[in-house]
Amino acid sequence: GQQLNQSPQSMFIQEGEDVSMNCTSSSIFNTWLWYKQEPGEGPVLLIALYKAGELTSNGRLTAQFGITRKDSFLNISASIPSDVGIYFCAGRPYSGGGADGLTFGKGTHLIIQP
Amino acid sequence: EAEVAQSPRYKITEKSQAVAFWCDPISGHATLYWYRQILGQGPELLVQFQDESVVDDSQLPKDRFSAERLKGVDSTLKIQPAELGDSAMYLCASSRRDRGRRNEQFFGPGTRLTVL
Numbered sequence: 001g002q003q004l005n006q007s008p009q010s011m012f013i014q015e016g017e018d019v020s021m022n023c024t025s026s027s028i029f030n031t032w033l034w035y036k037q038e039p040g041e042g043p044v045l046l047i048a049l050y051k052a053g054e055l056t057s058n059g060r061l062t063a064q065f066g067i068t069r070k071d072s073f074l075n076i077s078a079s080i081p082s083d084v085g086i087y088f089c090a091g092r093p094y095s096g097g098g099a100d101g102l103t104f105g106k107g108t109h110l111i112i113q114p
Numbered sequence: 115e116a117e118v119a120q121s122p123r124y125k126i127t128e129k130s131q132a133v134a135f136w137c138d139p140i141s142g143h144a145t146l147y148w149y150r151q152i153l154g155q156g157p158e159l160l161v162q163f164q165d166e167s168v169v170d171d172s173q174l175p176k177d178r179f180s181a182e183r184l185k186g187v188d189s190t191l192k193i194q195p196a197e198l199g200d201s202a203m204y205l206c207a208s209s210r211r212d213r214g215r216r217n218e219q220f221f222g223p224g225t226r227l228t229v230l
Contacts, residue, residue, distance in 0.1 A: 003156055033218070042118075042205050042221035043157070050216055088156050099170035101147060102219060104156025 002027075006089050006105025013079060014113055021108040022073040023089030031092040032065050032072040033102065038085045046087075047074070076110075084112050116140040118222030120206050126228045132194035135225045138187070139208030145169075147219060148181055148191050151203040163189060164211060196229045203227075 006023045013019060023032070031050055035043035047058050049065035049072060056063055062075045072089055086109050090102040119138040127133050139146050145164050149157035160179065162170040165186040174181065178197070183189040193200055203224045209217040 003158075006156075031216075035221075040223075040226070042120075042207075042224045045218055045220065048216065048218050090156070098164060099162060100145075100217075101149075101159030101162050101170055102157070104158070106154070106156050 002103055004089055004091060004103055004105035006108055008108055009106070010109040010111065012111045012113060015079060015081060017079055019076040019079055019083070019110060020073060021087060021089075022071065023091075023105045024071045025091055025103070026070070027091070027093070027103075028069040029091030029103075030069075030094040032063070033090045033092065034061075034063050034072070034074045035088045035090060036085045037088060037107070043088060079110075079112055081112055081114065084110055086110070118206055118208055118220055120204075120222040120225055122225055123223060124226045124228075126230065127196050128230050129198055130195040132192065133196050133227060134190055134192045135204050135206075135227075137189045137191070137206030137222060139189075139206070140220060143208035143210055143220075144186070145209045145211035145217070146183060146189050147207040147209075148189070149205040149207065149221075151205055151224070153202070157203075157205050160191070193227075196227075198229050201227055201229045 033048045034046045037043045047063040054065040060077045086107040088107045089105040148160040151157040161174045161181045163183045181191045205224045206222045207219040209219045
């Protein structure tokens with residue numbers, strides 16, 4: 001099935017550094033979401049974006065819905081050890097027909113060195 | 115805080131055997147989704163239910179996979195017979211699906227399936 005283009009695939013950073021990751025698609029999405037997944041667990045919703053150009057923050061996390069509706073980025077400021085995990089972008093299509101399953105990226109694996 | 119419940123958390127089976135996974139969505143959530151996540155990949159949708167009706171099963175391998183949500187609440191996903199390539203995490207998600215609302219999907223902890 002289709003997966004979004006998410007980059008980078010992995011990041012090795014020092015504690016305290018800022019992090020940036022992005023996601024692109026060949027298709028337009030109605031909603032962009034960012035999830036975090038830890039080993040052996042399901043994805044946890046971090047931020048949801050509903051309008052082109054929207055910029056939304058959740059604590060140290062900031063995400064933006066691209067103006068073309070085909071991309072989104074996530075920034076994490078001042079990283080801490082508990083930020084370790086895999087971050088996934090996901091797009092939701094317009095659901096006039098009711099079907100609104102998410103299309104996910106392949107994930108960005110964030111590793112923080114103390 | 116309400117959560118999506120899934121069981122079992124782990125399942126090991128031999129190929130050609132039948133397996134079943136159970137999901138109980140967040141109370142009041144009318145829409146339920148099953149996703150499959152292969153190691154190193156993002157989740158991929160298998161099937162979506164609205165109440166007891168299937169909305170989208172276009173990516174469900176119907177020769178061996180089946181899903182039901184008979185009373186519009188909890189759901190069961192079955193694989194028969196299991197193949198080696200079915201080894202993956204099976205995730206259930208639910209959303210409110212109210213008109214005009216922003217219907218985020220919330221995921222359960224998943225069932226990790228290993229087929230030997």
